[in-house]
Amino acid sequence: MATRTATARSLKVACPFCMAGEAITLDLNDLRACTCESCSESFSPQQAYDRAAELAAKWASVVAWIESAPVT
Numbered sequence: 001m002a003t004r005t006a007t008a009r010s011l012k013v014a015c016p017f018c019m020a021g022e023a024i025t026l027d028l029n030d031l032r033a034c035t036c037e038s039c040s041e042s043f044s045p046q047q048a049y050d051r052a053a054e055l056a057a058k059w060a061s062v063v064a065w066i067e068s069a070p071v072t
């Protein structure tokens, strides 16, 4: 195996705070430390997931509302 010198890895996910795409860097020395290069927010993958789930839940209620709205 080649020697790994990288200490950070870019993640191809959108920032859950500012929605910047592919601006997230994961610290390979601390796999719970993600940093957004766009808004400088620091968070763990779990926090990012929770935030994304919160956004998804809000959108789900919008979708449900639209589907229940009478069609004109």
Ligand SMILES: [Zn+2]
Pocket (backbone or CB within 6 Å): 015, 016, 017, 018, 019, 020, 023, 036, 037, 038, 039, 040, 041
């Ligand atoms: Zn961000």
